[in-house]
Amino acid sequence: MKFGLFYEISIPRPWTPEKERTVYNNCLEQVKLADELGFDHVWAVEHHFLEEYSHCSAPELFLTACAMITKNIQVGHGIVVCVPEFNHPIKIAERTATLDILSGGRLHVGTGRSATWTELGGFRANPDSTKKSWDEFVRCLPKMWMQETFSYQGEFWSMPERTILPKPYQKPHPPMWVAVTSPGTEIDAADRGLGSLGLSFAGFDEQEKKISEYRRRIKSCEPVGAFVNEQVATTNFLFCHEDEKTGVEMGKKLGNTFNYLATQLISTREVFSSPSYQSLGLLPALRRAATGPDANEQQTEGMAYGDPARIIRAVKKWESLGVDCINFILDANEVVPQDQVMASLKLFAKEVMPVFAQGAAAKGSPAKVAAE
């Protein structure tokens, strides 16, 4: 089992310059500590216009800063929006290659298509075509990284022959993932040989079905890249404390705050009728969980908060379902004070990570395995 951090970079109102800077600095301090403690990944989302919920609109800059202050932790786009109105594919190839060089080959590239009208409408993107544009982008990216020259004529973008520079540090290229929230996207991931970057907090049963289907389908995939990145990551909240009750209470506060903010987002399906957005993604589960910031009800099973023993039980359950990596959200709207976030990370690294260390060390990086 590998462990990572997952950043939305949630910032409460009022948004003073100092507050935004403080939150970003807090995140960087957490990443630096996580690197020293042996965490495997740090992921950052790409979101736009999502007030309070996520102020992480330029993840490549945040991840570059992470790479510059760390030695080993791998940095991941979780995800780059593969919709032409958001990101030109040439720029994605160039930016990611540069980040891979600067990080010394520590980059993972998650891909996705955005789920909110707030973002799609903000860029005047057509929700009907985001799955198709994502498909084009993920098939082009490996070629843009690997081929000396590249030209392309597609439905959503085209370019004459040019040399896209620089090339990534990792050979053949960084591992690729896709965000999996909507039902069925795990099949999209498997069929293309991409890692499944789970961004939902679904319960054990639902995740088990998804993982089982992913493992089955990826055996016969036609990878879009030079290698198959068969990995399943899931997202969780982390608050680890010596006292179980204290840990659970703070964890619930964190989860409730995050869920409540998430349910304020305008999902595409809520306002734009489209066959491309049949599902509400992670929102129904969050709405069930998000009865309010003061709620004290049972939350989705398998949450990684409480004392180390409780968290170990939850992680073991995820491990038994076939999850390779758990990425943790550490804070939302600054409801967990920074000193407590740091203490939680330290306690988790001391008491929980050693229990799962052996398997992670044996697995190695898919890109390195492919290169070897």
Add this chain to the structure above:
Amino acid sequence: MPLYGTLDITQNTKALPTLANLDTEAWTLPKAEMLQLLIEVPRRTTDGLLPKAMHPALPSYVILAVTKYSESPVGPFNLAVLRLGSRAGAHPRGFLLGAVASTETAAKELRGRWGIPIEAGEVKFLRRHDRVMGTVSRGGKTILDCALIDPQPVAGTDVQYINWVTAANAPLDGQTQPMLIQVDPKYTFYKAERGKPQVNVFDAAAWNAGAIALADPIVGTCCTVDTDLPRIRFVMDPLKPVFQGTRRIRESRSDE
């Protein structure tokens, strides 16, 4: 935490519809044809229109709907409503700003049963092959002229209608008091089309919509649906956050 509305409905209770009780009987409205247009509006123009208990949708948007009900307990009627996109706690809702019904009886019943802020007027629903049109006039003045342009078939499962919230006076705990009422119709889809919204006339003041100015069209749909206007299940304190101030009046429907 998320922004809240700023409207205090307790300051002008005389302007609110008044319900005799919260025991409204359900209505079944079969095979209604419902034209619905979603349009973004500037956030500054929605200030003051949303009750304090609710969160604004970001970006701000309104839902214009013109519906032809061929059958109802009060006979055929057409209905036009304007709702403001919002949140009741974690749930998407359309706060009802104004409505017009084509018959006096329908207006009276909808006002008295579900607290819809409604007047009687002329409401037309017209279908052509290249568009579906809705027009509303009151006192000889057109207050809405809108259309769904170039409707194309989509699946009913592609369309999501969000529930409504009305503001009204109603008896609770032995006294009539202002409250928010959740109206959560159940829809069964037979046909759905999607197209571009077009609005030629929109008189915001006539819809109790303050200075709302229509800005960016999102999408339009026209659906044939069975609509069950339900019994009232939840009411909310208009001044407390919904997650603190919601009361269940009766159990959920048996089909939920």
